[in-house]
Amino acid sequence: MNYQWYPGHMTKAKRMMQENIKLIDLIIEVVDARIPFSSRNPDIDELGKNKARLILLNKSDLADERENEKWAEYFKSKGYYVVKLNAKSGAGIKGVLPVVMESxxxxxxxxxxxxxINRPIRAMVVGIPNVGKSTFINAFAGKACTKTGNKPGVTKGKQWIRINKNVELLDTPGILWPKFEDQSVGAKLAMVGSIKDEILNLEELSLELLKYLHESYEGVLTKRYDIEESENALSMLExxxxxxxxxxxxxxxxxxxxxxxxxxxxxxxxIGKITLEKPEA
Incomplete structure (x- = not known):
């Protein structure tokens, strides 16, 4: 299956980020903990160089905790700050603010x-669709959040959200979308639901998932579906x-x-707490 996902407004989104980056102290990048590499946009590192960087491993409750730890160490070794969280339940949200201040x-x-003195830290939140960016912003801001309106020099329509007297977020809905030439990246995005099911061959996608689960998490399929696991993915789907x-x-x-x-x-x-890619790979 050929995975295609390159919306035409990618260039526009990139330009918006370039225009706003000079106002920013910190880039907060939300990724899916099940696919921390494939759910990152490769352009962010270039656009955000010389800025403090924080990666949020969201949906970490759905991922393999051993791999969460490995990914956290991997990103820290590259100079990023890292927080594991589940924005939906609020788990880990309290740990974000101290790390923002530290970064x-x-x-x-x-x-x-x-x-x-008293100039707040300005952070831009970025993330591809379906990683939980909006859920994180709402959880981090809480009910007390106040939108502080457009700041001078900011493209019209951008919204600054005051978290407290020390931190403001620039909410940029859908600012970045991934471009992928590696089809395995497309497959992983499809598996976690970041590509619309309507445009996918779901039977083929399920065979790829079955094969991965058997190879990397042997026994979970037997436990969940009472099937005999094998190298034959079609037999398992049957x-x-x-x-x-x-x-x-x-x-x-x-x-x-x-x-x-x-x-x-x-x-x-x-099915279990599953991570689809590992830092050593």
């Missing part, structure tokens, strides 16, 4: 020496269809229904 301590010290009574007219197995069940249960964590 910008050199900037705050420079300001103090220049006699600038067994899922049989055991979940996915039958269509003519008493034929309904592979699409079985694929939908598999993908949905993977995405909501019912």
């Amino acid at each position: 910008c301590k050199e900037k705050l010290e420079r300001d103090r020496k220049r006699g600038i 067994q899922v269809a049989e055991n979940r009574k996915c039958i269509q007219k003519g008493n034929e197995l309904d592979y699409l229904k079985a694929a939908n069940i598999l993908l949905e249960e993977f995405r909501n964590g019912k």
Whole structure:
């Protein structure tokens, strides 16, 4: 299957970020903890060089905790600050503010020496669709958040959100979308639900997921679906269809229904805490 996802407003989004980057002290990048590499936009590192960087491993509750730790160490070794969280439940949100302050301590010290006090840290939040960027902003800002309006020099329509007297967020909805030439990146994005199911061959996608789960998390499929695991992904999908009574007219197995069940249960964590890529790879 060929995964294509390169919306035409990528260039426009990139230009918006370039225009606003000079106003920013910190880039907060939200990634999906199940695919921390594939859910990053490769342009951010170039656009955000010389800025403090914080990576939020969101949906970490759905990912393999051992791999969460490895990814956190990997990103820290590259000079990023890292926080693991689940924006939906609020787990880990309280840990973000201290790390934001820590990541910008050199900037705050420079300001103090220049006699600038009480200027808030300005952070831009970026993230591809479906990583939970909006959920994070709402959880971090809380009900007390006040939109402080457009600042001079900011493209019309951008919204500054005051978190407290020390931090302001620049909310840039959908500012960055990934471009991928590596089809395995596309497959992983599809598996976690970042590409619309309507444009995918879900049976084919489910076979790729089955193969990965058998190779990397042997036993989880047997536990969840009571099937005999093997190298034959189609055989495993057939067994899922049989055991979940996915039958269509003519008493034929309904592979699409079985694929939908598999993908949905993977995405909501019912199969287990799974990470689809590892830093050593």
